Amino acid sequence: MPDSVKYWAAAVAAMLSLSGVVVVGAPAATASPTTATPTSVIPLNPCAHPGWREDTPTSGSLIGEPTNMRSGPYLDCAINHVGHSGDSAIFECYVVGGVYNGVSTWTFVYADGSRGWVNDSLLSGGGSSNHC
Structure with missing residues (x-):
């Protein structure tokens, strides 16, 4: 995937993360768009990531010393x-997450018998090019 796609995905995610909340539910059908209110607000849990894809793995290596593999991005x-x-390492796919070393994309990685999310600045070739 081109770097420009990762850049725009990161920019959109950064804008959305500034709100710090996820709105769940919808306004009543009779409410006007300017007066609608959410039915509930849930704070984000950034470490409870919904998952990853394993259909397009690529090989690579860790380049950070040390390289922390995390439960979320x-x-x-x-x-x-x-x-x-x-x-x-085996790179599965990437998502946009927290910024580290100026990079906000994270790849789901299998390495050394373990698995987890690694910031793309710590992976050869900038991590996976496949979005999760």
Whole structure:
């Protein structure tokens, strides 16, 4: 996937994340668009990511020392495993998440018998080119 697509996906995600909430539900059918209110508001849990795809894996390696594999695509998410520069890895797909080293895309990775999200700045070739 071209870098320009990752850039625009990151920009849109950054704008959406500024709100800090997800609106669930819809206004009543009789409400006008200017007076509608959400039926409920739920704070985001950035580490509860819905998942990844395993249909287009690519091979690569970890280039960060150390490389933290996390439970979600944000720095606040738990570290599942610590990898090392040069470790072989399988890249599944990427999502837009928290910014690290100026990069907001994260790839779901299998490496050293573990799995987790790794910021693309820590992966060879900039991580996966397949969006989740």
